[in-house]
Amino acid sequence: MSELMGIYGVWLREVKVFFREKERVISSLITPLLWLAALGTGLGASVDLQGINYKDFVFPGIISMNVLFVSLFFGVYIVWDRKLDFLKEVLVAPVSRTSVFLGKMLGGVTDGAIQTGLLLVVATTLFGFNISPLSALFAFLIAVYLGACLVSIGLIIGANLSSPEGFNLVMTFVMWPMFLFSGSLFPTSNLPGWLDIVVKLNPLFYGVDALREVMVGQGQYPVAVDLLVIGVTTLAAIVIGAWSFKRMQV
Amino acid sequence: MIKTFKLTKKFGELTAVDALDLEIKEGEIFALLGPNGAGKTTTISMLCGLLEPTNGTATVNEFDVKKQALEVRQSIGIVFQSPSIDDLLTARENLELHGILYGMNKADRTKRIPEVLEIVGLLDRADGQIKTYSGGMRKRAEIARGLMHMPKVLFLDEPTTGLDPQTRTHIWSYIRDLSKKNHITVLLTTHYMEEAEYLADRIGIIDHGKLIALGTPYDLKQSLGANDIIVAKSDKDIAKLTKGLKFVKGIERDGELVKIKVENAGKNLCQLLVKTGELGEIEVRKPTLNDVFIHYTGKDIREDSAEGGIFERSMNSNNR
Numbered sequence: 001m002s003e004l005m006g007i008y009g010v011w012l013r014e015v016k017v018f019f020r021e022k023e024r025v026i027s028s029l030i031t032p033l034l035w036l037a038a039l040g041t042g043l044g045a046s047v048d049l050q051g052i053n054y055k056d057f058v059f060p061g062i063i064s065m066n067v068l069f070v071s072l073f074f075g076v077y078i079v080w081d082r083k084l085d086f087l088k089e090v091l092v093a094p095v096s097r098t099s100v101f102l103g104k105m106l107g108g109v110t111d112g113a114i115q116t117g118l119l120l121v122v123a124t125t126l127f128g129f130n131i132s133p134l135s136a137l138f139a140f141l142i143a144v145y146l147g148a149c150l151v152s153i154g155l156i157i158g159a160n161l162s163s164p165e166g167f168n169l170v171m172t173f174v175m176w177p178m179f180l181f182s183g184s185l186f187p188t189s190n191l192p193g194w195l196d197i198v199v200k201l202n203p204l205f206y207g208v209d210a211l212r213e214v215m216v217g218q219g220q221y222p223v224a225v226d227l228l229v230i231g232v233t234t235l236a237a238i239v240i241g242a243w244s245f246k247r248m249q250v
Numbered sequence: 251m252i253k254t255f256k257l258t259k260k261f262g263e264l265t266a267v268d269a270l271d272l273e274i275k276e277g278e279i280f281a282l283l284g285p286n287g288a289g290k291t292t293t294i295s296m297l298c299g300l301l302e303p304t305n306g307t308a309t310v311n312e313f314d315v316k317k318q319a320l321e322v323r324q325s326i327g328i329v330f331q332s333p334s335i336d337d338l339l340t341a342r343e344n345l346e347l348h349g350i351l352y353g354m355n356k357a358d359r360t361k362r363i364p365e366v367l368e369i370v371g372l373l374d375r376a377d378g379q380i381k382t383y384s385g386g387m388r389k390r391a392e393i394a395r396g397l398m399h400m401p402k403v404l405f406l407d408e409p410t411t412g413l414d415p416q417t418r419t420h421i422w423s424y425i426r427d428l429s430k431k432n433h434i435t436v437l438l439t440t441h442y443m444e445e446a447e448y449l450a451d452r453i454g455i456i457d458h459g460k461l462i463a464l465g466t467p468y469d470l471k472q473s474l475g476a477n478d479i480i481v482a483k484s485d486k487d488i489a490k491l492t493k494g495l496k497f498v499k500g501i502e503r504d505g506e507l508v509k510i511k512v513e514n515a516g517k518n519l520c521q522l523l524v525k526t527g528e529l530g531e532i533e534v535r536k537p538t539l540n541d542v543f544i545h546y547t548g549k550d551i552r553e554d555s556a557e558g559g560i561f562e563r564s565m566n567s568n569n570r
C-alpha cells in the first residue's frame with residue numbers, strides 16, 4: 001500500500017512540474033512540426049514512396065521521433081536532478097527504489113502521452129492528414145506504450161551517468177543515432193545487411209513499424225510482433241533500471 | 251539509537267570520514283561540530299543511505315544502513331544542508347508530496363501542513379512557488395518539510411544557516427520541545443555555537459573525519475582546564491611575564507588582543523596584573539563553546555595544515 005502511494009507521489013511530482021513548464025511543452029511541439037513541414041510538405045511535394053505520398057509515410061516516423069526525444073530527455077534529465085539535489089528527497093523517502101523508478105517512469109510516460117496527443121491533433125489539423133479517429137487512437141496508444149520503453153532506457157542512462165556533462169553526449173551518441181537508424185525517415189524493407197542489423201536492434205524501429213502499420217498500413221512486421229519486442233525490451237529495461245536506481249548515489 | 255562502527259568513507263585518495271565510532275542514545279540531541287570539510291555531511295549521508303560506506307557500518311534505529319536501507323529510511327527524517335526542495339512547486343505542494351511519499355493519509359496531511367508552516371512562519375506565503383522565495387524562506391520551507399512526518403530519528407544538517415535570529419530561536423525551541431516530548435533522537439550539525447549550546451545534550455567535534463572531542467557542553471568547557479578567560483589589549487609578551495603562575499593555563503594572541511585562560515579569575519586577577527602590569531580594555535568571561543571549538547580544531551582557516559593552532563602551541567610552551 002505505501003509502495004503504491006510512493007509511486008503515486010513520485011508520479012504526481014512529475015505531472016505537477018510538467019504543467020508548470022509550459023514553455024517546454026510548446027517547444028517540444030514545435031520541433032516535430034518543423035520536421036513535418038520540411039520533410040512532409042517540402043520533400044513530400046515531389047516524392048512518393050511505396051505507393052503513398054512521403055508526407056503520409058513520414059508522419060508515423062515523426063511521431064516516434066517526438067516520443068523518443070521527449071522520453072529520452074525526460075529519463076536522462078535525472079542526472080540534473082541528482083546534481084541539483086531534487087532527487088535526494090525522494091531517495092531518502094521510505095519508498096523502495098523500484099517504486100521510485102516506476103513513479104518516475106510513469107511520470108515520463110504521462111508527459112509523453114500529453115505531448116503525443118497534442119502533436120496528433122495539431123499536426124492532423126495543420127497538415128491535413130487523412131487518418132480515421134480509430135487509427136489515431138491506436139497510434140496514440142502505441143506511442144504511449146513505446147514511451148514506457150524509451151523513458152526506462154533514458155532513466156537507466158541518467159542513473160548511470162556520473163556527471164551532467166554526459167547529458168549532451170547522450171543526446172549526440174544515443175538519441176540522434178536511434179532516431180536516424182529507426183526507419184522513421186526511410187523504408188526498411190531493402191536495407192543493406194549491416195544497416196538492417198543496426199535498425200532491427202533499435203527498439204525505436206518497432207515503434208515506428210507499428211505506428212506505420214496502424215496509420216498507413218505499411219508495417220514490415222505485424223503489430224503484435226512489434227508490440228511484443230517493445231514489451232520485452234521495456235520489462236528488461238525496468239529490471240535494469242530498478243537495479244541502477246538501487247545503486248545510484250548522490 | 252544511532253551507532254557507527256568504524257564508519258569510513260573515502261573519495262579516491264581523500265578520507266572524508268575516518269573509522270568513526272559514535273553512539274547516540276534515544277531521545278538525545280547530539281550536535282556534530284567541525285570545520286568545513288570535516289566530514290559531517292558525509293557522515294549523515296551514509297547514515298541515511300544516500301552514500302555507501304567504504305568501510306565499517308552503522309545502525310540507525312537498530313537497522314543496518316547497508317543491509318536494511320529501507321527500514322532505516324522508514325525511521326528517519328532529514329533537513330539537507332544543500333537545497334533540495336522543488337522550486338517550481340509551492341511550499342504547500344512540496345509538503346503534500348512529502349506527506350504522500352511518507353505514507354501519511356489525507357487527514358494527517360491536511361492537519362500537519364498548516365502546523366509546520368506555522369512553525370517556520372510561512373503560512374501566508376504557502377501558495378507561492380519556492381522560486382519566488384528568499385534564501386531564508388527557502389530554508390524554512392525545507393525545515394517545515396523535515397518536520398512534516400514524525401520520524402524516530404531526525405537529521406538536521408546546518409538547519410538554520412541563513413535564517414534571521416527570530417526564526418532561528420523559534421525553531422530551536424520547537425526542535426527542543428519536539429525531541430523531549432516525543433523522544434525523537436536528533437543529530438544536528440551546525441557552525442553556530444549558540445545553536446549547539448542551546449540544543450545539544452552532547453556534542454562531538456570532528457576534524458579530518460575523526461572524532462576529536464566528545465561530551466556535554468559543560469564537560470567540554472571543563473576540558474579546557476580553565477574556568478575563566480581574560481581578554482585584554484596589550485602588546486607585551488604575556489607568556490613570558492606570567493611564567494611560573496600556576497593558575498595561567500594558556501595564552502593566545504590575536505593581533506593586539508591577548509586571550510589568557512586562567513583558573514578562578516576572581517581570586518587570581520590581582521596577582522596576574524602584578525606580573526603583567528597595566529592591560530587595556532580588560533574583560534573577564536567564562537569559556538564558551540567557541541573557545542572549545544578553536545581549542546580542538548585549531549585557529550587556522552581550513553585547507554591549511556591546521557594541526558593545533560597558536561592556542562595549543564602557546565599552551566604547550568607555557569606548560570614546559
Ligand SMILES: Nc1ncnc2c1ncn2[C@@H]1O[C@H](COP(=O)(O)OP(=O)(O)OP(=O)(O)O)[C@@H](O)[C@H]1O
Binds near residue numbers: 250261288289292293
Ligand atoms: N561527492 C564527493 N566527491 C568527492 N569528495 C567529496 C564528495 N563529497 C564530499 N567530499 C569531500 O569530503 C570531505 C568532507 O565533506 P563534507 O561535505 O562531509 O564536509 P562537512 O563537514 O559537511 O563540511 P561543511 O561544514 O562545509 O558542510 C571534503 O573534503 C569534501 O571535499
Ligand SMILES: [Mg+2]
Binds near residue numbers: 292331
Ligand atoms: Mg556539510
